[in-house]
Amino acid sequence: MNEMTPLLSGRWSPRGFDQTHVLGSEQVECMLQAARWAPSAMNRQPWAFVVGRRGEPVYERLEKVIRGVSDWALGASALVLAVYRTEGSEPDYALYDLGGAVAHMSIQAEAMGLHVRQFASYDHEGARTEFGIGRDWTPVTVLAVGIPAPEAAPVGRERKAVADLTPWQ
Ligand SMILES: Cc1cc2nc3c(=O)[nH]c(=O)nc-3n(C[C@H](O)[C@H](O)[C@H](O)COP(=O)(O)O)c2cc1C
Numbered sequence: 001m002n003e004m005t006p007l008l009s010g011r012w013s014p015r016g017f018d019q020t021h022v023l024g025s026e027q028v029e030c031m032l033q034a035a036r037w038a039p040s041a042m043n044r045q046p047w048a049f050v051v052g053r054r055g056e057p058v059y060e061r062l063e064k065v066i067r068g069v070s071d072w073a074l075g076a077s078a079l080v081l082a083v084y085r086t087e088g089s090e091p092d093y094a095l096y097d098l099g100g101a102v103a104h105m106s107i108q109a110e111a112m113g114l115h116v117r118q119f120a121s122y123d124h125e126g127a128r129t130e131f132g133i134g135r136d137w138t139p140v141t142v143l144a145v146g147i148p149a150p151e152a153a154p155v156g157r158e159r160k161a162v163a164d165l166t167p168w169q
Contacts, residue, residue, distance in 0.1 A: 007110045012157060013117035014148035019075035021147040023053050027112055028078060031145070034108030040097035046085035047094075047101045050131055053078045065126040066142060070119050077114075077146030080105070081127055087136040098140060109145055117144050 003009075028051055040046060052059030054077055062079040073079065084098035106116040118141040127139045 007107050011106070011110050012115065012154040014115050014144075014152040015072050015117060015155075016149035016152040017073070017076040017115075017144060017146040018149050019054075021077045023077035023114070023146060025053070027109075027114070028053060030112065031080075031105045031108050034104040035101040038097070038101040038104040040100065041090060041093035044085075044088075044094070044097070045101075046088075047098045048083045048085070048137065050081035050083070050127075051078065052080075061130050062127075062142065065123040065130055069123060070121045070142075073117070073119065073142065073144040076144035078144075080143040080145060081131070081139055082118075082141050082143065083133060083137050083139045085136060086138045095138075095140070102141065102143065105143070113147075114145055115148055118142070119144070 032049065032051070035047065035049070036045070038045075038047075050058065050062065052062050054075065059079055062081060063074055066073055066079070082098055082102050084094045086094065088094065102118065106118075109116045120141050122142050124139050127133065133139060
């Protein structure tokens with residue numbers, strides 16, 4: 001098999017979600033399991049998440065820090081705030097590790113027929129206040145999870161050439 005897995009080649013980030021689609025709690029659990037099994041420096045697993053499915057009180061609290069900034073995400077089946085632990089001597093690795101965990105989570109979502117769009121445009125300080133996240137942790141992105149809205153379509157999926165990925169050789 002010399003082709004990229006369709007889980008990766010078929011992935012795209014919708015900017016609009018079906019507001020009637022309901023995500024099962026077992027699907028959320030699967031996504032958290034996928035994050036849990038991501039590699040990390042010294043196996044520190046320096047990640048944590050705030051997860052809400054539409055209809056749950058935590059979802060409404062997540063919406064509060066998104067509203068007015070990324071309104072397209074409101075009504076997605078689930079919202080997930082991704083946070084990394086900044087305490088310690090190697091914070092850059094922690095941020096790197098969180099990215100890996102979120103990649104695992106996103107591809108697991110794809111494998112379950114779902115889509116994810118991450119976004120950094122939300123009220124970061126508001127998220128800290130809302131969920132009592134101290135300075136030893138840093139919120140990074142929110143993931144909107146679900147099924148694309150009928151009008152949502154892949155855009156901006158251009159990429160650098162493979163040759164550009166190896167500039168020193
Ligand atoms: C760290 C990060 C921050 C992002 N922030 C936003 C954002 O604030 N708003 C948005 O609409 N998309 C955001 N995105 C989504 C990217 O724009 C999107 O992944 C990129 O254009 C490639 O599209 P694709 O995921 O469909 O391949 C973000 C993605 C990442 C990984």
